[in-house]
Amino acid sequence: MTWLGEDDTRAFAEGLARRPALADAFIELHGELGAGKTTLVRHLLRALGVPGRIKSPTYAVVEPHEVPGLAIWHFDFYRFADPREWEDAGFRDLFAAPGLKIAEWPERAAAFLPRADLVVRIEVQADDSRRVTLLAQTDTGRALLP
Helix, strand or coil, X not given: CEECCHHHHHHHHHHHHCCHHHHHCEEEEECCCCCCHHHHHHHHHHHCCCCCCCCCCCCCCEEEEEECCEEEEEEECCCCCCHHHHHHCCHHHHHHCCCEEEEECHHHXXXXXXXXXXXXXXXXXXXXXXXXXXXXXXXXXXXXXX
């Protein structure tokens, strides 16, 4: 699909937020710096009802959020470098728990991550639009497709 601007990103996020399967899904976001990964997450969290400021977890690696009936963990593995951090931070337990897990830069922690339900690839085009490819890898992922 093609996103011509932020309104398309928001519309996709709002549609995703309405899917019941999202409540216990793991979504990987791939794309270069500035592709729109964090923008997508912000729109998704807003659509799910997360109030207040939504920070990027670039330095903290993970930002937890909670709305009634849903735990959400937003990971950004851009600065992830030490495998010991995986265990020390309790990431194994977070991924084993119910809830929505969203990971930016998952390739930096690939050896530790479970298989994603849905992989979202965002590519910036010459005209500044975004080419978006969705890959469902599980039944949950297929239930998230538009």
